[in-house]
Amino acid sequence: MTATHADYRLSQLDQLEAESIHIFREAAAEFEKPVLMFSGGKDSIVMLRLAEKAFFPAKIPFPVLQIDNGLDFPEVAETRDRWVQRLGVRLVIASIDDAIERGIVVDDGKTSRNRLQTPTLLNAIEENGFTAAFGGGRRDEEKARAKERVYSHRDEFGQWDPKNQRPELWSLYNGRLHEGEHMRVFPISNWTELDIWDYIGREGIEIPSVYFAHKRRVFERDGMLLTETPLNPLREGEVVTERTVRYRTCGDMTLTGCVESTASTIPEIIEEVAAARVTERGATRGDDRFSEAAMEDRKKEGYF
Amino acid sequence: MAMDLLRFATAGSVDDGKSTLIGRLLFDSKSIFTDQLESVEKTSQDKGHGYVDLSLLTDGLRSEREQGITIDVAYRYFATPNRKFIIADTPGHVQYTRNMVTGASTADLGLVLVDARHGLTEQSRRHAVLLSLLRVPHLVLCINKMDLVDYSEEVYKKISAEFTAFATKLNIPDLEVIPISALQGDNVVQRSENMTWYSGPTLIHHLEHVHVASDRDLVDVRLPVQYVIRPKSDDHHDYRGYAGQVAGGVLKPGDEVMVLPSGMTSKIAGIDLFDKEIPEAFPPMSVTVRLEDDVDVSRGDMISRVKNAPEPSQDIDAMICWMTTAPLRPRQKLAIKHTSNSARALVKDIQYRLDVNSLHRDLETKELGLNEIGRVQLRTTKPLLCDPYSKNRTTGSFILIDEATGVTVGAGMIND
Numbered sequence: 001m002t003a004t005h006a007d008y009r010l011s012q013l014d015q016l017e018a019e020s021i022h023i024f025r026e027a028a029a030e031f032e033k034p035v036l037m038f039s040g041g042k043d044s045i046v047m048l049r050l051a052e053k054a055f056f057p058a059k060i061p062f063p064v065l066q067i068d069n070g071l072d073f074p075e076v077a078e079t080r081d082r083w084v085q086r087l088g089v090r091l092v093i094a095s096i097d098d099a100i101e102r103g104i105v106v107d108d109g110k111t112s113r114n115r116l117q118t119p120t121l122l123n124a125i126e127e128n129g130f131t132a133a134f135g136g137g138r139r140d141e142e143k144a145r146a147k148e149r150v151y152s153h154r155d156e157f158g159q160w161d162p163k164n165q166r167p168e169l170w171s172l173y174n175g176r177l178h179e180g181e182h183m184r185v186f187p188i189s190n191w192t193e194l195d196i197w198d199y200i201g202r203e204g205i206e207i208p209s210v211y212f213a214h215k216r217r218v219f220e221r222d223g224m225l226l227t228e229t230p231l232n233p234l235r236e237g238e239v240v241t242e243r244t245v246r247y248r249t250c251g252d253m254t255l256t257g258c259v260e261s262t263a264s265t266i267p268e269i270i271e272e273v274a275a276a277r278v279t280e281r282g283a284t285r286g287d288d289r290f291s292e293a294a295m296e297d298r299k300k301e302g303y304f
Numbered sequence: 305m306a307m308d309l310l311r312f313a314t315a316g317s318v319d320d321g322k323s324t325l326i327g328r329l330l331f332d333s334k335s336i337f338t339d340q341l342e343s344v345e346k347t348s349q350d351k352g353h354g355y356v357d358l359s360l361l362t363d364g365l366r367s368e369r370e371q372g373i374t375i376d377v378a379y380r381y382f383a384t385p386n387r388k389f390i391i392a393d394t395p396g397h398v399q400y401t402r403n404m405v406t407g408a409s410t411a412d413l414g415l416v417l418v419d420a421r422h423g424l425t426e427q428s429r430r431h432a433v434l435l436s437l438l439r440v441p442h443l444v445l446c447i448n449k450m451d452l453v454d455y456s457e458e459v460y461k462k463i464s465a466e467f468t469a470f471a472t473k474l475n476i477p478d479l480e481v482i483p484i485s486a487l488q489g490d491n492v493v494q495r496s497e498n499m500t501w502y503s504g505p506t507l508i509h510h511l512e513h514v515h516v517a518s519d520r521d522l523v524d525v526r527l528p529v530q531y532v533i534r535p536k537s538d539d540h541h542d543y544r545g546y547a548g549q550v551a552g553g554v555l556k557p558g559d560e561v562m563v564l565p566s567g568m569t570s571k572i573a574g575i576d577l578f579d580k581e582i583p584e585a586f587p588p589m590s591v592t593v594r595l596e597d598d599v600d601v602s603r604g605d606m607i608s609r610v611k612n613a614p615e616p617s618q619d620i621d622a623m624i625c626w627m628t629t630a631p632l633r634p635r636q637k638l639a640i641k642h643t644s645n646s647a648r649a650l651v652k653d654i655q656y657r658l659d660v661n662s663l664h665r666d667l668e669t670k671e672l673g674l675n676e677i678g679r680v681q682l683r684t685t686k687p688l689l690c691d692p693y694s695k696n697r698t699t700g701s702f703i704l705i706d707e708a709t710g711v712t713v714g715a716g717m718i719n720d
Contacts, residue, residue: 008554008586009517011306012388021590022549025531026644029603053578054590057543058535139379146378165376166712167402167627169409171549172641172703176710190390192381 013199016191017050022171023150023187024054024134028061030175031132031183035092035125038064040072040080041250042207043136046196047188049205051134052087063090065133067121069113070097071231071252079208094124114252122158125182132175132183140192150189156180193248194273201266210247213264217242224257248273309388310516313411313440315404315431316396320417321448325486326380326393329508332493335382377407387512396427401660401675402627404431405715408438409701412516415444420453420483423463426661429470433660436474437623437677437717439697441519443471444480444510451485455498473663475694478514482507520587525553525561526614526691526699527585527607528643533592545576545592546601548644551698552691553609555585555593563599564606564689565616570597587698604645606689606699614699616687620649622716623658623693624680626672628706632680632714633671640684640716642702648685649704655679679719693717 010018027034036051038044051060064084084091096113099105099120107116125133139146149165151173166174175183188196200207217228219238226232228240232254245258246269263269316322329335380391392407394400408414414435418428428445435443445467453459464481471479482491483502490496493508505513533545555561559572573594575585585591593607601607606614626632632651640649657669657678665679672678693700704714 007517008520008522009308010589012309013306015309015588018549018588018590022530025547025590029531029644054547055531055533056576056578056592057540058533058537140381146380147376162376167406167703167715168712169406169703169715170698170701171410172643172701174641174703174705174710174712176639176705178710190379190381192383192388194383195388 013195013202016188016195017053017199019171019190020047020050020187021054023173023185024051026173027132027134027151027175027183027185027187028055030173033128033130034062034132034134034185035128035130036060036062036064036089036134037121037136038066038080038084038091039136039250040066040076040083040208041136042196042200042211043138043188045079045083045205045207046191046199047134047136048083048087049199049203050187060087060089063092065092065094065121065124065128065130067117067124068093068095068097069117069252070095071113071254073208073210073227073247073250073253075210076208076250079206082206092124092128094120096120099123112252112255114255118158125158126180130182131177132185134185134187136188137184137186138191138193138196139189148186148189150186151175152184152186153177154182154184158182160184194270197266197270197273201270208250210250210258211269213244213246213262213268215242216245216258218245218258225259226255226257227253229253307383307386307388308517309390310413310511310514311390311392311411312413312415312511313392313394313404313407313435314415314417315394315407315434316417316427320396320419320427321486322393322396322417325417325446325448325484325492326391328486328489328492329389329391330380330382332489333382333384333508377403384508384512389511396431398427398430398660399675401430401434401677402625402715404434405438405625405627408435408440409697409715411435411438411440412519413442413444413511413514414440415446417446417448418463418467420447420449420456420459420463424466424470428467430660432467432471432474432476433663436471436476437660439475439694439717442478442480442514442516443476444482444507446486446507447481447483448486450483450490450496450499451488455483455490455496457499457501460499460502480504480510480514482510521552521696522554522586523552524612524691524696525555525559525607525609526551526696527555527591527593528645528689528699529601529603529605529607530644532602543594544598545594546605546607547590547592548607549590550585550587551643552587552696553612555591555607556583557581560610561595561607562610562613563595563601564608564613565687566600566605568597568599569610570595570599572596604643606643614689614691616689618684618687619652620682620684620688620690620702620716621719622680622682622702623677623719624672624704624717625677625715626674626713627715628711628713629674631671631673632678637707638713639705639707640682640688640702641705642688642690643699645688647688648707649682650684652681652683655681680716682716690718692720694720 105119218225246261378393394407416431460483484491531547573596576592636651656665691699700718702716
């Protein structure tokens, strides 16, 4: 709550919030057809909350886009639906299964669904004529993201060219586009994982239950704890046990690992995050582990 | 007291120990994670380095790792119990001046690093000039590698005096000179036992305590209107709010305000922050202002006070940093973005090129090349609501955009 400040100081969360709201308003005013990429994960929920604040009491003036990879946690999907319903925003769903069926992407059985998300997303952007897509990327997540602009320009193939980014100064964002190009806009670029949790705690907003400690049947693979699910058959030697765990990120259920934790409230999670010695992606994202430049390569192709 | 925020910019090359210093700050404040450190250790080993190369933490792009240099601005985050820090980490070489300018544009504090063995160099002077030009209000000179000069007080005093003399020619309201060893950790987070003659703060102590709240202008009311909020719903049928981020001054309900460029006046009926009415708004809050009268306000307009408003002008006199290979020349036409306002601009004259190493003004040059800075006169297609950059870094700055490519090609700071 921002009340009278005798010394006119804003807390860092208030400053981050103000910056993000500024970015939302700027993009909504300048782009013809923006969309917000909404996964139902904590970062995209914070992003949606900021969008709600930016335009209140009016409704959010753009739809939200969900890439349905068929491998989402059911708890995440439920939370996502409640948010969409409460805010009365239009939900656009682009499904990977549908994209495979239509021949937009090819499932060769070897490529992870994570990589199939990129062409599915780019196709949805193109088909709907979206000129800007808000993403929940944060610069503290990964080295390649640390250099990405708030307004990240994509060419007509949806590609990001890290060596040829537009300079971004002050709070002046350049939204110029040519036909067929689009912009990725990252309103929470300057937030850290801890800021996200502090904000969720402060705002008292709903996030999926998988972020809190719960009992789950899991097995170990490549040093990560994965959930038992028919979508992810066990390999030889893998044993399922029940443990008390929580998720630090919510991605593809078959690739996202959980951590053993008893943190069942936001303050407990904050305490745990503050003490954590491994980044959230390093700990639990199989998709980022393939090479040092895995994220940079996927981003160049047009990933989130 | 809630945690606040400090944005600071560093410039320098690997040789200065800049990456080591940032690595040290992140490491000692426990902001480096095990997996990041392991990855850096592994890469250092693979490359045959005899030590853990902390610069690998910050040089994120493939091309940077290949070349072993920082090319682009990288943003880094760390926090102590009282403050969150955003570091804009920029390369130091002259061919990356535009990246330094970019990093400095949002910084509250600039950190200049010199090697104690070499003293001030052309590069460190240039960094100070750029920070001063960008009106970064606080400057810290870190004299690094003190361990290699036997922690000599004489060396510290000599470099300090030389820099202080140089700084008097610049706009640097606040200067602190700190002797450190980033490699050994002296005076970065831990107070040095090797320099008992030094009684000033450690770097982290200074970063945590430097007073930035009064850097903002709380007198001259400036609210660039970004977006007009009209819900058009039954609950809020007549709601009409002007949304923007406060760039200056304090706004309160009941205040008499003037809307530019129309010059119409009204009173503030209320200020909203999401679903709450707030008693006052100040920088850098993003708020929505409602007015008592039904005046015509749209994006690009500015809300200010009746007797204290920016000067609408089509003639802009500014310092411009040029950021693309094709040079800036007179008669060129460009798009200009200033606050939430866009227009077209014609380059009327390039008055001089500033040598950022010597501060010499080259009056002969009639163009600005990549990474060059000069004083330029522009004529815009419509009046912009400008303040001098020295008074307000938000309403005094603009970017120039190439209309054909859409690329940001210049950054401008409006002169007094």
